[in-house]
Amino acid sequence: xxxxxxxxxxxxxxxxxxxxxxxxxxxxxxxxxxxxxxxxxxxxxxxxxxxxxxxxxxxxxxxxxxxxxxxxxxxxxxxxxxxxxxxxxxxxxxxxxxxxxxxxxxxxxxxxxxxxxxxxxxxxxxxxxxxxxxxxxxxxxxxxxxxxxxxxxxxxxxxxxxxxxxxxxxxxxxxxxxxxxxxxxxxxxxxxxxxxxxxxxxxxxxxxxxxxxxxxxxxxxxxxxxxxxxxxxxxxxxxxxxxxxxxxxxxxxxxxxxxxxxxxxxxxxxxxxxxxxxxxxxxxxxxxxxxxxxxxxxxxxxxxxxxxxxxxxxxxxxxxxxxxxxxxxxxxxxxxxxxxxxxxxxxxxxxxxxxxxxxxxxxxxxxxxxxxxxxxxxxxxxxxxxxxxxxxxxxxxxxxxxxxxxxxxxxxxxxxxxxxxxxxxxxxxxxxxxxxxxxxxxxxxxxxxxxxxxxxxxxxxxxxxxxxxxxxxxxxxxxxxxxxxxxxxxxxxxxxxxxxxxxxxxxxxxxxxxxxxxxxxxxxxxxxxxxxxxxxxxxxxxxxxxxxxxxxxxxxxxxxxxxxxxxxxxxxxxxxxxxxxxxxxxxxxxxxxxxxxxxxxxxxxxxxxxxxxxxxxxxxxxxxxxxxxxxxxxxxxxxxxxxxxxxxxxxxxxxxxxxxxxxxxxxxxxxxxxxxxxxxxxxxxxxxxxxxxxxxxxxxxxxxxxxxxxxxxxxxxxxxxxxxxxxxxxxxxxxxxxxxxxxxxxxxxxxxxxxxxxxxxxxxxxxx
Amino acid sequence: xxxxxxxxxxxxxxxxxxxxxxxxxxxxxxxxxxxxxxxxxxxxxxxxxxxxxxxxxxxxxxxxxxxxxxxxxxxxxxxxxxxxxxxxxxxxxxxxxxxxxxxxxxxxxxxxxxxxxxxxxxxxxxxxxxxxxxxxxxxxxxxxxxxxxxxxxxxxxxxxxxxxxxxxxxxxxxxxxxxxxxxxxxxxxxxxxxxxxxxxxxxxxxxxxxxxxxxxxxxxxxxxx
Numbered sequence: 001x002x003x004x005x006x007x008x009x010x011x012x013x014x015x016x017x018x019x020x021x022x023x024x025x026x027x028x029x030x031x032x033x034x035x036x037x038x039x040x041x042x043x044x045x046x047x048x049x050x051x052x053x054x055x056x057x058x059x060x061x062x063x064x065x066x067x068x069x070x071x072x073x074x075x076x077x078x079x080x081x082x083x084x085x086x087x088x089x090x091x092x093x094x095x096x097x098x099x100x101x102x103x104x105x106x107x108x109x110x111x112x113x114x115x116x117x118x119x120x121x122x123x124x125x126x127x128x129x130x131x132x133x134x135x136x137x138x139x140x141x142x143x144x145x146x147x148x149x150x151x152x153x154x155x156x157x158x159x160x161x162x163x164x165x166x167x168x169x170x171x172x173x174x175x176x177x178x179x180x181x182x183x184x185x186x187x188x189x190x191x192x193x194x195x196x197x198x199x200x201x202x203x204x205x206x207x208x209x210x211x212x213x214x215x216x217x218x219x220x221x222x223x224x225x226x227x228x229x230x231x232x233x234x235x236x237x238x239x240x241x242x243x244x245x246x247x248x249x250x251x252x253x254x255x256x257x258x259x260x261x262x263x264x265x266x267x268x269x270x271x272x273x274x275x276x277x278x279x280x281x282x283x284x285x286x287x288x289x290x291x292x293x294x295x296x297x298x299x300x301x302x303x304x305x306x307x308x309x310x311x312x313x314x315x316x317x318x319x320x321x322x323x324x325x326x327x328x329x330x331x332x333x334x335x336x337x338x339x340x341x342x343x344x345x346x347x348x349x350x351x352x353x354x355x356x357x358x359x360x361x362x363x364x365x366x367x368x369x370x371x372x373x374x375x376x377x378x379x380x381x382x383x384x385x386x387x388x389x390x391x392x393x394x395x396x397x398x399x400x401x402x403x404x405x406x407x408x409x410x411x412x413x414x415x416x417x418x419x420x421x422x423x424x425x426x427x428x429x430x431x432x433x434x435x436x437x438x439x440x441x442x443x444x445x446x447x448x449x450x451x452x453x454x455x456x457x458x459x460x461x462x463x464x465x466x467x468x469x470x471x472x473x474x475x476x477x478x479x480x481x482x483x484x485x486x487x488x489x490x491x492x493x494x495x496x497x498x499x500x501x502x503x504x505x506x507x508x509x510x511x512x513x514x515x516x517x518x519x520x521x522x523x524x525x526x527x528x529x530x531x532x533x534x535x536x537x538x539x540x541x542x543x544x545x546x547x548x549x550x551x552x553x554x555x556x557x558x559x560x561x562x563x564x565x566x567x568x569x570x571x572x573x574x575x576x577x578x579x580x581x582x583x584x585x586x587x588x589x590x591x592x593x594x595x596x597x598x599x600x601x602x603x604x605x606x607x608x609x610x611x612x613x614x615x616x617x618x619x620x621x622x623x624x625x626x627x628x629x630x631x632x633x634x635x636x637x638x639x640x641x642x643x644x645x646x647x648x649x650x651x652x653x654x655x656x657x658x659x660x661x662x663x664x665x666x667x668x669x670x671x672x673x674x675x676x677x678x679x680x681x682x683x684x685x686x687x688x689x690x691x692x693x694x695x696x697x698x699x700x701x702x703x704x705x706x707x708x709x710x711x712x713x714x715x716x717x718x719x720x721x722x723x724x725x726x727x728x729x730x731x732x733x734x735x736x737x738x739x740x741x742x743x744x745x746x747x748x749x750x751x752x753x754x755x756x757x758x759x760x761x762x763x764x765x766x767x768x
Numbered sequence: 769x770x771x772x773x774x775x776x777x778x779x780x781x782x783x784x785x786x787x788x789x790x791x792x793x794x795x796x797x798x799x800x801x802x803x804x805x806x807x808x809x810x811x812x813x814x815x816x817x818x819x820x821x822x823x824x825x826x827x828x829x830x831x832x833x834x835x836x837x838x839x840x841x842x843x844x845x846x847x848x849x850x851x852x853x854x855x856x857x858x859x860x861x862x863x864x865x866x867x868x869x870x871x872x873x874x875x876x877x878x879x880x881x882x883x884x885x886x887x888x889x890x891x892x893x894x895x896x897x898x899x900x901x902x903x904x905x906x907x908x909x910x911x912x913x914x915x916x917x918x919x920x921x922x923x924x925x926x927x928x929x930x931x932x933x934x935x936x937x938x939x940x941x942x943x944x945x946x947x948x949x950x951x952x953x954x955x956x957x958x959x960x961x962x963x964x965x966x967x968x969x970x971x972x973x974x975x976x977x978x979x980x981x982x983x984x985x986x987x988x989x990x991x992x993x
Contacts, residue, residue: 171876171877174876174877174910175877175910178818178877178879178908178910179778179780179818179821179822180780181780181781181817268821269818269821270777270778270818270820270821270822270823271821273777273778273780273818273821274777274778361777362777452878452879452880453876453877453878453879454877454879455877455879455908456879457784457879457906457908457962457965457971457972458780458781458784458908459780459781459783459784460783460784460787460964460965460971460972461971462971463970463971474971477787590970591970767874768874
């Protein structure tokens, strides 16, 4: 137990003082609150807020915490979720993370969250604390974190600033995630100039628990203790609130040096690792009534969310919070985003046992308050009341905006600018060069430079990891039950048509999970868009949410949660609309997984499942060769995706498929290159003679997967496809004796030549 | 047959080490950094991870943990001790093995499947391998570059104490491609790569790492016979 030093405390504004000075001007505008929002706070409280209250409202009502611009669109999730879809959901939107039943008494929780802006300012710490935050969300559900995925977007690969941001972000994820002991099993790395001043760093975590151990963030039971544990609270990550502080402080402690602390938080993965193990032991011993992590908005968020989701009020003695800076004000303590902290509600009779577990793990622990039978969140500072608010007004009753929505005037011209007019490679030589050029392009080349910095092996349950289409991890060692996860989004498709583009992101993540042999089960998302005050951006957003919600309904899998990040733009230029979709799937026995590389069986046939149409809008070919973005994205057919997934899952269950890789950016050509390189085995491919080879090689039609089937299973598998009505075409054979990819009548590529093209690009840019 | 796996705060690959010990057919005994004795184990593994956050220097704090006293004492009496990755760093910090591990030459963490040559098959942990056998196991570390002065390196080579060497591509700039070394008795071995992650082809590149744990079991049995 620890206490702050009272002798260093500065002047603090009490509720009594606020009542006595109703007209005192307050810097609410600087804190990001609008006039009407400030007026509403006054009306809720029946007086002006204290400094500390103003700080709490400003962070809790920020876009990041309140979802005030996006909340009205959430009805699309509700309206599109049937009872059947809800059946497997143990917790959904509104909890720290979604939870789904995966069978055998296991529950899996997963969530993805953005840490975009901090990662631009300070790439290493921004990305590191992004990982830390999402992991604590998973612990707060009562689960053991199992694996991480990272969905990353950067500016042009060769841009000078990308050479600062990408290595920093990668090192931050590596430094923090590896030290936590969580395998990193997948994600994306995408480049586009629109992300130049605004990279996207979306971190996803998957955790598992026994279904009966689910912990929700509720503060129930009058007299229960409120416990803060983990790291000390400091001045890091205070951001806007320090504006308030600098206006009101006097004396040495508030000198200018003190205000120059970074607004990006600094992570300590070792503290987090110990905190994880400590929490898991607390859960095992059943010492926790409710738990909440301290992320954005720190204690403001944790106390108000715990109290408002529980059944009563809460009293907190804020001066008991252990600090690592002297002279912090209540407003600063409440808004600090210092990392590696958790807040728990504990029965008084369990308190001693709780403290013993924390002592075992050397985790700092402090009783800071208790649950009361009132309906107020009351926070005192050395005996004086500095906050007295209805907690729901902070956590659940924040402002809600119907932002103006307007389809951009330029959208029609964008869609009319078809890629059909672009010159195409003709003849074998040009096609050959195009294959190599595409394989070496930043968006299609090997991601090893990034992913080799991530530990994918730790804890020994990783069954599939990058460069596989999805990551897969064992949950139950006894039965082999496991889960797969994938994140996807092609922002270029979304830009061309936000509704279809978002469904394509869903389709790809869904397909990637099924390509490993897992059954897709649930969806999460991280919606990265430009300014919410731009009607064109809000149109993209609304279309994307509706597309995703309706797409999920068609696939029959629920959206269990999500995260929204607005204001991703540089000046007036918004990032490509980037609704990253994460799909979670389950597999009864991970030994039945489908690997990505060919050559695992002595004789294999290559089959292309699905159909290829002439679709180049938003394609990598149009981008790499012509720098062109226009037209319409590929068509999406979710019924076909569902059928394709069913066939892949049946094929995996019956051992009919020895390898599979989906077709997406770069089309068949890119999938072939990756398949032979990952399998380190040659292949001979024959294109259909009734379609332009260029279209067959580079079109990005959705709903396609390349599978390798052992020759002994070929007939049984193709009969299955035919019976189910899934188009398939025999595309070639795997040749274990060969070290070349031969596309008949077009070109032959040595594996060494392909490897050189595919693997040299990122090391060439960021260091060998 | 009881083989201990030590958990320090920040140890990560302890679960994998326990699993590998069990796969080899021995009983795995969890040891805690605060333990004062080794619970009657026949051999000890210090697993990988970031003990105490690797603050100050990898392994520098763990080396002073209470459990290290009985580990060092048992090692001096001839108990087989294996340090994997962070465990190797701890053994070097504790003075049980020569040399030091410093940051990778490219200054990046590297996780990849790595070919190793087993250079010595006479240590307590490598008798199951054929001399010169090449094995594929994961390496995953940020401070894995093995360093010692030329005289020390010559001595290690001369005495046959270089146990594992990287083949093809040295992942971290280790001197003379050294991936693992032993003490003079051959009973204490440290290596940067992770044999415990190569015990089942489902979750690792191969099962080439199993031989390490099987070797120690043979060794303990022979000692008892």
